[in-house]
Amino acid sequence: DAGVTQSPTHLIKTRGQQVTLRCSPKSGHDTVSWYQQALGQGPQFIFQYYEEEERQRGNFPDRFSGHQFPNYSSELNVNALLLGDSALYLCASSLVGTGMSGPSPLHFGNGTRLTVT
């Protein structure tokens, strides 16, 4: 049973460039969330996708955008990269939660380490 897979593992980009990160959810999961983790910090919620739409967004600028495909896989795009975007980007998959039961447990991939120079 494949878990959450992310690609690439590492990425080095220059300020101002654009980057796309990819995620395949755990088998049977239909919801994908993206988190940014700076060094020494806990992960920060970027957004969540369900049914190919952005379901909720955290406090991140519009430079961060995403997409979910019919097979539930997802992409995170970051435009006009800044030095401060250097971080570990984590994808988490889950089953859809509802307002009554709250968010479902998260299963994480190994992340993509993005370095912006």
Place this chain on the structure above:
Amino acid sequence: KQEVTQIPAALSVPEGENLVLNCSFTDSAIYNLQWFRQDPGKGLTSLLLIQSSQREQTSGRLNASLDKSSGRSTLYIAASQPGDSATYLCAAPASGTYKYIFGTGTRLKVLA
């Protein structure tokens, strides 16, 4: 607004010691709370999930408790081993949302 705090930030113990990691959250109206382990440069591995209706969950040498009224959860590790060395993070949902709020973690080092 949900805020999650973990104390201590770092902990170093000799092998074989039992230890407790603490997690505090401000909004007690949570549906569940998750504990994760993170090895350096890696993703998060789920350790234990406690539903709001539960008080404890156990997996092997790990035991997590949840006290919603006091806004606290603890992760108990029995008979610690060098392989337990990692950062341990707790995460609680933010009320009325689908996102989890994470603490900054406790960095554990178990000395052989």
